[in-house]
Structures are given as C-alpha cells and as structure tokens.
Amino acid sequence: MSLSGCDTIPSYYNQPLGPGKSNPRLAIAAPAHPSDPIIVLAFSGGGSRAAALGLSVLDELARYSYTRQDGSTVRLIDQVKIVSSVSGGSVTAAWFGLVGPERMDELRDKFLTKDNMATLEWEAADPITWARLAFSSYTRMDAFTALLDERLFAGHTFAEMMQSGKPRILMNATDMSSGEVFSFTPEHFDDICSDLNTLPISAGVASSAAFPVALSPYNLKDYSAPAVGPCKGAIPQDEWIAKDLGTSPHSDQATRYIDVEEFKRARYVNALRNGPQAYRAISYLHLLDGGVADNQGGHSIVESLSPHSATQLLYDLNSGVASRIVVIAVNARSDPDNTLSKKPNVPGVLDELGAVVGIPIDATTAYSNSSVQLLVDELNTLHDQQAAVKKVDSTAPDPIRVYNVTVDFDQFHNDQAVLRDQLKAIGTSWNLSGPDLAAVTKAGATLLQQHPCFQHLLQDLQVNASFVDPKFIGNACKLNGDPDN
Numbered sequence: 001m002s003l004s005g006c007d008t009i010p011s012y013y014n015q016p017l018g019p020g021k022s023n024p025r026l027a028i029a030a031p032a033h034p035s036d037p038i039i040v041l042a043f044s045g046g047g048s049r050a051a052a053l054g055l056s057v058l059d060e061l062a063r064y065s066y067t068r069q070d071g072s073t074v075r076l077i078d079q080v081k082i083v084s085s086v087s088g089g090s091v092t093a094a095w096f097g098l099v100g101p102e103r104m105d106e107l108r109d110k111f112l113t114k115d116n117m118a119t120l121e122w123e124a125a126d127p128i129t130w131a132r133l134a135f136s137s138y139t140r141m142d143a144f145t146a147l148l149d150e151r152l153f154a155g156h157t158f159a160e161m162m163q164s165g166k167p168r169i170l171m172n173a174t175d176m177s178s179g180e181v182f183s184f185t186p187e188h189f190d191d192i193c194s195d196l197n198t199l200p201i202s203a204g205v206a207s208s209a210a211f212p213v214a215l216s217p218y219n220l221k222d223y224s225a226p227a228v229g230p231c232k233g234a235i236p237q238d239e240w241i242a243k244d245l246g247t248s249p250h251s252d253q254a255t256r257y258i259d260v261e262e263f264k265r266a267r268y269v270n271a272l273r274n275g276p277q278a279y280r281a282i283s284y285l286h287l288l289d290g291g292v293a294d295n296q297g298g299h300s301i302v303e304s305l306s307p308h309s310a311t312q313l314l315y316d317l318n319s320g321v322a323s324r325i326v327v328i329a330v331n332a333r334s335d336p337d338n339t340l341s342k343k344p345n346v347p348g349v350l351d352e353l354g355a356v357v358g359i360p361i362d363a364t365t366a367y368s369n370s371s372v373q374l375l376v377d378e379l380n381t382l383h384d385q386q387a388a389v390k391k392v393d394s395t396a397p398d399p400i401r402v403y404n405v406t407v408d409f410d411q412f413h414n415d416q417a418v419l420r421d422q423l424k425a426i427g428t429s430w431n432l433s434g435p436d437l438a439a440v441t442k443a444g445a446t447l448l449q450q451h452p453c454f455q456h457l458l459q460d461l462q463v464n465a466s467f468v469d470p471k472f473i474g475n476a477c478k479l480n481g482d483p484d485n
Contacts, residue, residue, distance in 0.1 A: 011142075012284075013203065014194045016223040017233030023186035023196050025236075025310035028081045028168050030321050033068055034397065037324040037457065038313065040082045042301055042372065043089025043332075045209070045291040047428040050088030050332035052112050052437055055104060056444025057330050057407060058092070062101055066461035077101045082304055082311065084170040084297030086290035088332065088428075090208035094201050095152060097161040097169035108437075111151045115431045141206055141216045148202040158204070159197035162186070168311060170300040172290035173207040176217055178280060180268045181299045182287060184208075187310065191272035192285065193223035193231035207287040211428075217286040224274045225283040235273070240308040241266045247276060265303065296329055298372040305375060317382065320397020325379060326457055329372055330444070331408040334424050376404045383480045401479050403457045407447045419443065452477035 017023070031038060039061070043054040062077040078101065085093035095107045149155055161169060171184045182188055184204035189196035207218035223229045242248035244255040244266035256263040271280040290297070304311045316322040379402045386399035412420040423443055426436050448454050455468045456477045474482075 012219055012221045013199065014189075014192075014220045015198050016221075016229070017190075017193050017195050017231070017235075019232040020234045021195070022234050022236060023189050024162070025186045025190075026162060026164055026168070027310055027312040029165055030312075030316055031079075033070075034320060034323045035068070035461075036074065036322070037076070037079050037326050037403070037461070038316070038322050039076065039080045039326045039328065040301055040304075041080060041084070041093075042297040042327070042329045043083065043085040043093055044296050044330060045087025045089060045289065045428075046332035046334060047088040047209075048091075048112055048430050048432045049334065049423075049426045049428065049436075049440055050086075050330075051091040051107070052432060052440040053332040053407070053444050054085070054089050054092035054330055055107055055112070056441045057328065057448055058096060058101070058104055059441075060445045060448045062104075064458060064463050064465065066463050075101075080167050081313070082168045082170065082301065084172065084300040084304070085208065086172050086295055086297050087209040087211070089297070089330070090171045090205045090290070091148075091152070093169050094161070094171060094205050097167060098153070098156055098201060100166070107152070112432060112437055113434075114151060141210060141218050144209070144215055145200070145202045145206040145218075148205055149200065153200065153202045153205070156201050157197060158184070158199050158201060161201055162197070168304070170297065170304065171204040171208045172294060172297055172300055173204075173210065173218065173287035174290055174292040174294075175268075176286040176288050177282070178268065178271075179293055180264075181290065181293045182285060183300050183303075185300075188269075188272065190233070190235050191224065191269050192220065192282075193229060193233045193235060194220065208290045210287060211289045215289075217288050220285040220287065222272060222274070222282050222285060224272065225281070226274065227283045238269075238308065241269055241273075241275070245270060245277075261302075262306070295333070296331060296372065298329070298375075301327070301372060302375050305379075317379070317400050322400070323398050324401050324403070324457075324460075326403040326405065327372060327376060328405040328407065328448075328454075331406065332440075333409070334426055334428060373404070376402055380480050387481070399481060401460070401481055403453045403477075403479070405448070405451050405453045405457075407444060407451070409443065409447075411447055411450065412443075413450070416446070419446075453479075 041057070044050055058077060061080065062075060064076045065073050067073055083093040083096060091111065092107060096104060099106070173182050173184070175182045184196065184207070186196055203218060210216070210218055221228050224231045239248065243251045244263055245251070246253045246256070255266070267279055271278045271282050274282065293299070303309060305313050307314055317325060379400065383399045383402065386397065389396045390399060409420055409423050419439060419442070422436070422439050426432070426440070432440065449467045452473050456473045456479065458465050458468050459470065459473060
C-alpha cells in the first residue's frame, strides 16, 4: 500500500492527432423502416456482477425477432444502436462493440467464469510488482489493463470498434480534477486533440472501472493544452459551445438559465480544448471509475440525443425516419446488509473509507436514472408535438413511441425475494461464483420479461411471447398514443 500510494509519473499512451486530422464522427445507422425500434442501453457499474447482468440482457434481446411489413425478420439485438456504460458494465459494452452479437458467449468463458481477483492479488503480491511500482512508471492500473487484454481484448483498438454499422459504445469515466463525466468518444478525444483510434479498448474499460483507492487513475495527455501540445489537428469548431457560453455573436446568454446542464457540458468541453475564457486549465486528465460521477451512464445518453450530437438520433426521431425508441437502463447496484447500523461503536477508518467511496457511487445511480427519466419526458413531449401536427396533416410522420424500461433488482416480485436477496449480497469485485453467475444470468432475463414496457414493445411488434400480459401492460405501461391515454 505504501509503494502504490506514492506519486508516480505514469506512462501516457494516448497519441496526438496528426496534422490536419480529427477523429471520425460516425452517425449511427438509421432504421431501415420507421417501425424498427431504436434500442438504447445503459449499463451500470458493479464489477463482474454488472458485466454478467448486461450480458444477460443482451442475450435476452437476441431471443426475440419480429417481422417487418416486407416479410423480413429482424432480431431485437440487431436494433441496439447505443450502449452507454460504466465500470463493470463497460466490459460487456466494449466486448459487444468489438465482436457483435454472435460472439457474446465468449465473454462468459473468457472473463466471467475466471477468478480475476486471484490473478490481480497474485500480481499484487509479487515482489517484482513491488519493484516496478517503486522504481518505474508502472501503476496498479497497468496491471488491470494487462488483465483485460489477456482475458478479452488482446490489444484491439478503438478503430476496430468504431466502425460504420456497429452500435455506438460510450464508455464513461470520471475526471478526477473536475468531477465531470469524460467519455471515450471521438468528440471528447477531439477536445483533447488526441487520436482515439490508436488507443487500446482495454484502456477505456480500465478507466471506466478504476474504482477509487483499489486502482490508480488512468491518465491521458490533453494535447490541446499549450504546455503539452501544440495541437496540430483539425478540430471541428462546434459553434454550440461558444453559443452556450455566451462568447458567440449569436448567443443570447440564455442557456445558463434555461438548461444549466447543457451550459456545464459546454463549459467543460471549452476547458478540455483550453478555449477562450476557460474556467479551468487542463493539461492532463486523471480518470477514475465512471460511477463516481454517473453510475448509470445516463449523462452520455442524454448527450447522444442532443441537437449537436453526431449520432443524428434526434434528427431521425424528428423527421419520421424513426418512430420507436427503447431506453433500457440496466442497474446492477447491490445492496448488501452490513453491521454498521447494528453496532453502537464508532465506525473505524476502514469503515469510513468504504462508506465515503461506495455510498456516493450508489447514490449517483438514482440521480442518473432521473436524468434518463427527464430524457424520456422530453421525448414524450416531442410525441405530443408530432401528434398535434398529425391531426392537421395526415401525411405527416407518425408520432414517436417511447418505451422506458429499467432492469433493477428491486423490481423482483415478493415471491422472488430469495433470488433478489442473493443478488444484492454479491460483492463488487472481478469474480463470480458459479451459483452467483447463474443467478445474475437468470435475473436479467426474468426482469426484462416482467417489465410491462418491454412487454408493450413485444406486443406492438407482434412478437409471440407467452409472458406478455395485455391487461398488465394497460395498467403499468400506458404510452402516449395508447387508447384512453
């Protein structure tokens, strides 16, 4: 602990953009037919427990297909367009983005069934590791990144994941100096004038999962900073930043009052770019577990549906290119019982450390879910506007339908309490016992099937599933556009 606690100048692996270059900003593939659902996933943190729950949800989506009017058959998993992830959820998101639906089972064999903690502990106990920590730039994060490459990613880079036709993977970390969400996206790597394509996928996963204290931060150079650059890349100007900050001739200073979260995003991007009147000078980024700022990945989903996002999702929804959007938030937060509330003793230092680190991460999940709900409310408002136009103009596109689905251990029914309690007692680490892995796998499928809005989606797509209950749907998931709504 003493050796790993010392200040170390780490190796910085991210490379600057080449002269005149920028990171390709790919729009997601538009639906082939307006009735095709756009599926957006948000995977929370929670170590191997979260990775397994995300995998279970993906497996369940792969089980259902629907038939278009032209007779073609489409799987739900092939309609997943965005996956926003944190910590353990980033393991599954990155693997899905790299290999696609057909090889998802390899994640179980290569990672989830392995005792990854034993490997990390053996590495930590090795005297050679002590020497490297003390006398080189080697950090605890390097050991974790190496494990991810050994088990799964084998040095594959973001260039192999960010390709046309593939889902957009948003792995989220926390900027240690500002507390802001930093996503491994072309946009944020443009901001720091760095080439995302050359970075190993394992770096994004490790940054997203850098649990405070247990792992050291992942470190990036900001080549937009004069002290590190100069930046030679051709960074898009993104007029929205200056407009929101009030530094553009077209600005009316309203954003900071109307949408403070949008204003804060613009302020942070401007700081990453070391732009005019930046509120913070940034030369280096030190990234921790994304759960410190947003343990559900909701922030990045909201950003992906903003007017200035490269995804073009908002345009597709506004223009009638897409008429169904499904937002599935997969929350693997555990809630194990502890003895703190049962003892009269003053909690010790280790108890305090655990509470200070763990409880805020769990608390941010509830806040992030409220951000997703706000997004759903805004999409429902868009539906109302489109419905009003449709009444006047019958040739206008059909109003969008928004399916808001949450997968959460608290949603188990009373007669499923034994399974719920087993799941909530699983610790946050990088290994799962066989019974625990089986329980998490069962949970993802069960909770998705039981959710009334997922059932509503299947009903609307005319998917034949025995568990779909129209009466339950009518009581628990009325959508805008449903009769009597």
